[in-house]
Structures are given as structure tokens and as C-alpha cells.
Amino acid sequence: MFEGWDAVVLARAQFAFTMSFHIIFPAFSIGLASYLAVLEALWLATGREVYINLFNYWLKIFAVAFGMGVVSGIVMSYQFGTNWSAFSDKTGPVIGPLMAYEVLTAFFLEAGFLGVMLFGLNRVGPRLHFLATLMVAIGTLISAFWILSANSWMQTPAGHAVNADGQFIAADWLKVIFNPSFPYRLVHMVLAAYLTTALVVGAVGAYHLLRDRHLAGPRVMFSMAMWMATLVAPLQIIAGDQHGLNTLEHQPVKIMAMEGHFQSHKDGAPLILFGLPNQQAGRVDYAIEVPKLGSMILKHSPDAPMAGLDTVPRENWPPVAITFWSFRIMVGMGLLMLALGLLSLLMRVQGKLYDSRLLHMFAVAMAPAGFIAVLAGWITTETGRQPYTVYGLLRTVDSASPLAAPAVASSLIAFIIVYFAVFTAGVIYLLRLMAAPPHPGEEGPSHDVPIRSAGITPAAGAVAEGAAR
């Protein structure tokens, strides 16, 4: 079985599948960790019970999501070796250290303080507990820093040389880490994570407000989430635009695929809104386009010439249809987020933030929008990088392990079965947790002294701490 299959295609399918499943959880937990830190800080600062209730409510959800992120992440760290050994041999000296630093500065920090964050409030007191929460939140951000640096180096390699064994080596570590696309990708992804979390928090709040608009917890979380959408969605669109300009400078072929620009345009390229990219024929069928707008957006000048894929040898073309469509899905989601942010602002100004059923239904419907946008965005950038793993320098076909197709096919099938079984259950448990509203005296994942977590106010905690000394 599978003898006739291409092992490289199977390995790519496996990476795409396991990566797509994995990214969902960090995209959520990066934002949620920060949100938890904010909630706990607000609780410590104000002593208001609603904040600790919300904290404990989201902490249980965080525990489940974080666990799934960890186990699917361990898979990623070994998959480079199992399926992409030639890539690992050649790029290990450059991106290996970046990932090692991710483990040392981020994963250990998160894991080391996670236990205290989840189960330790009554053991260490509110202040140390807040420190643990903060460490976990910072850890998720440091993790994003290193892994996006590694990914960006693969997109826009810099600061490297090649040694006698054909390995990439670092000539200048700062140039490797802060390679040209890294700052843009980092900002874009962290904002995406915050938006993704805000949309989930907002949807859960809205869902409970639709049932009872007077619930304190849902009101607070909905308001906070909508502020996030109002403020960050426009920022994200600016960041995305800047990221696109950076891509045009360093990976122009990716932009050609995203825009569906098969042909070069000497005096202003159109913006193709929709159409069916036809890679075989080298054109976009049924294109609906706005003349000159493509050059306007990408070059800020309507008549600027733009090269198309006709200037690039065919063997260097990325798969255009996937890049083209995933990009449009991402942008579409972004525009919907902007709309939600603006609508919520309008309702807030009119004093109807907690009363508008339309807004609440819109917010509920937007719950998965962040995840869809993150996945679509990553598919755009990763597919648009093809046919290379290290852009322009190492081709994907030269990166794979010397494995027989049946080996890769069997593991792919195993991953598909296991991931669907395990993560479907996980998502059901998450939805079940979210379906119940947060209530007064909400318990965290732990209560190893008789349940009094709601009764522990920061002030009382401080007194207890003082007494203990």
C-alpha cells in the first residue's frame, strides 16, 4: 500500500496537518495567558470578586487548551528530524539554536510556573501566584519571539554562510534573529493571538448575555473583549499591510501568488478581488478586478509597474490557488473583526453594549473568526514560500528524510486518527466549560484546602502572608 505515493508530498501533508492542529492552541493560549494576567492584576488592584471569578473560569479553560498545545507541540519539535532530516542537517546550526533558546527561555518558564498557576493559589498566596501567572504569560510571548524568528529566517534568510558540508551556519547572530521579515511577522502574529482570544472571550460573554443580560461576569468579559476588538482590529490591518509591503520587498513571488498576478503590468496592476486562479494556463479565470488598485495598495502609486509570475520560471511558482484563496479568507475575517469592533464601539457610545442582541449574535458568530484567520494567514505565508523551505536557497524536495512512502503514509494516518479523536474530545470539553456562565465563588482547577477561593481577597491574602512571616 502507498508504494506509488510521493513520500515528500505525504511528509508535507503530515507537517501541514500537525502544524495546523498545533497552531490553534498557542494562538489561543498566548492571548489567554495575557488576559488571565490582566484579570488577576485587576483582582489584586481592586479586590472585586468578579475578576477572580472570571480568572478562575478562564483558568480552567486555559488548562485544557494549554495541555493540548503542549502535546501537539512536542510532536513538532521531533517532526523536523523524523520527516525533514535533510533540512535539519542543513539548517540545524542556524535555526536549531533559535529553537533551543525557545525551550530554555520560554517552554521551561511556562511549564515551571504553570503548576503553581493552576493549583497553587492557596499554597503560595496571591502575590506569588500572580508572579506565576505573569511568568506563564511572558513565557508564551517569548516563545512566539523565538519560533517566529526561526520561521522568518526560513522566509527571509539573512546573516548566514554555508560551510563545506553544505550546512547553513550563522555569520551574524543578530542578523539571523532579526532577519528582515521577523519584526513584521512577530507583531502580526501576537496581535492575531490577542484578537483570537478576544473574539472567543467576547463570544462566550455574548452567549451568556443573550440568555441573561444582567450577569456580572459576562458583562465584564464582553466589554473587555470588545475594547480589544475595537482597538486591535484596525491596528492589525495596518500591521498586515506593513507585513505585505515587507513581503513584496523580500518575497515578491509570494505576493504575485497572493494577488493572482500571473501577468506583469507595466502601468499599474489591478486588484483582483475574486477569481479562479488557473495555474496550468497561467491566468485567473472569471476575475473580478479593480484597475490600478493593486499598484495603489502595494506601491502606493496607481501607475507603478508590477512584475507578474510570467517573469518567474514555472518550477519556482508556489501553488497559486491556495495562496490566493487563503489570503482572501484571512483578509475577509480581518474586515469582519473590524466591523465587530466598530459596531461594538457604536453600541458602547449609545449605552447599548449589554442590550444589543444583534451585536451579541454577531459576536457569537465571530467566535471562530480568529482561528480561521490565523490558519488562513499561515497557509498563505507557508504555501507562498514554496517550492522552498529556506526561501530561494533550499528546495522542499531536497529537505525531506530518506523515508519510504508507506512509513510516512502510516504515520500520517495515525496522526489524523489520533488528533481527531483526542482534540475533538478536548474541544467538546472546552465548549462545555464555556457553555456554563461564570458564577460567584467560581472555583479554579484546584482547591486543596476546603473551597474558599472566592473568600480570599487580596487584602486578606496579604494579611495572611504578613501573619505567616
Added chain:
Amino acid sequence: MIPIDLPTIWAFIIAFAVFVYVVMDGFDLGLGILFPLFPEKRDRDVVMNSVAPVWDGNETWLVLGGGGLMAAFPLAYAVLMPALYTPMIVMLLGLVFRGVAFEFRWRTTAARNRWDIAFFGGSLLATLAQGIALGAILQGIHVSGRHYAGGWWDWLTPFSILTGVALVIGYALLGATWLVMKTEGELRDRAYHLSWVLLLAMLGAIAAVSIATPFLHIQYTERWFAWPNVLMTAQVPISVAVVTALLLRSLANKYDYQPFFLTLALFALSYAGLGISMYPYIVPQSITIWQAAAPANSQLFMLFGVAVLIPLILGYTAWAYWVFRGKVKPESGYH
């Protein structure tokens, strides 16, 4: 005798990371392996809670082992991972099952039993796969140029099955002695009883692997038995005998802490034995640590981080263990 250069330092760092992993996730996986022997929900909750706050940190050492290997010895990573393809995938899938079980089993009553089975099955599979991978590395890997050149079933031999089973026994012993340390009453009594049985099995496994290893390659035999090496290598079996005697005494006296830490000492000695067999190869008999080493500036760049961060990590990890020190009370249910 052993030169102090970057590849050697890194070989010790990777070996250290893998050993810390074995120490920490060993008892953690061992608890999963022993899970079916504790059918009562109340006992299972205690077993699970004894490790719930720290399991994630324990597994991070595995990520450091893999990530560190890729960074410091990319050629070894690139050769070993395809060679160990099936055991690695099985280990990863096993870790998925057992990892999610920590949270999932508290989120459902109807399907709790299913996640208990996942916790057991995942732990068992992951351990077996790790032990098999170890055996497959020791018995040698077919390399050509800079690539793995064997098939995808090369790892499966009687020797690798032996090391797989040996590791299952070893982790189970770590799990049992961990429970001796962390629990009370009837649960602890059963853990004592299990420790006896598993210790005898573990000694048998150590003996079997020790006897089989010299037959794999003549180099292993020379390393262990050639004069004057034998003066040094003989310290390992002698130490094993001493630690075993102490361990038997601590079990007979029903000590709380000693059985666990003496079992760790047994693991450390077995691990040192492995190191003696393998050094200076990172892929036995074909690639040395110098051949596999990343360029000096990569190893140096990471060495700064390791020198500062590993002590820090050990510090706050120790703090996390300290916070959750002492016996786990059944009524304390973390969840």
C-alpha cells in the same frame, strides 16, 4: 583522557538533559504504567494529583533533548530520527494520549474511564518506544554519507524489545517508589509491595541488557573488559551492587524518601554504563560527537544561554516541586 572542547561539553549537556528527562518523566510515565493496578477512583485521583502540577515541566526536558540535539549535533539528529521513525511517532502519539488525560479526565464523568485507559496506554507506549529507541541506537544504525540508509523496520530486534521492556520495568519502579514517597496508608503499602517486585524485575533487566550489550559490537566488549579500562568500568557494576543493597534495606525499613532516590541512583549508574559504551560516538560505530557537531559559533552561542538559564530553570523547577511537597491527601483533590 576526555578532551574538553565544545562538542564534548555539548555531549554532556545533551546527556544531562536526557537524563533529567528520564529522572523526571520516568516516574511520571511510571505512574501511568501502574495505573491499572489502582482501580479505585480515589486512588487514581491521588496518583494523578501527585504529579499533575509538574508533568508539563518534566516533558519539557524531552523537548530540550530533541531541540538541543538538532541545534548542537544536527547530523546526529538528522540520522537518528529517520532511523527511529516508528518508535518516535509511537512515542509522540503516546505522549499525546497521556498528556491530555491529565486535564480531560476531570472534565467528564461518563468518559473518565476512557481517559484513564489513555493515560495508561499512552504512558506504556511512550516508555516502550523510548526503550526500543535506545536499543536501536545501541545496536547500530546504517548510515551512508550524511543520511540514514536503512529500512523503516531496522529498529525492531530482540535486543531493542529487551531494552523496551527493561525501560517499562524501570519507569514502573520509579513510579512505585514515587508513590511510596508521596502517598499514605493503604495506597503506600501497595506501592511498597510493588516496589519489591519491580526492583527484582529491574535487576533482572539490568543484568540481561548488560550481558547482551557486549555481544552487539566488539568495541563494546573492548570498552568494558580490556585492560586497564576494566579498572574503571568495574566501578559501575560494583556501585550497582552497593546501591541495590541500600535500596533493599530502605524498602525493608519502609523508608519514605530513600527508595525513590536510590532508584534514581540505579538509573544514573545504568545511564553512566550507556555513556561508557557509546562514547565518543553519538550514532554508535558510525558518527562521533565531533563529526556530528554543529559549527563552533552555533555551539558557543547556545552555551551562553545554557550556562545562565539551566541553573535558573533548575531553581524555579525546584521551587515548583517545593510548593507541592509532602504527601498528597486523598480529600485534597486538586480538581
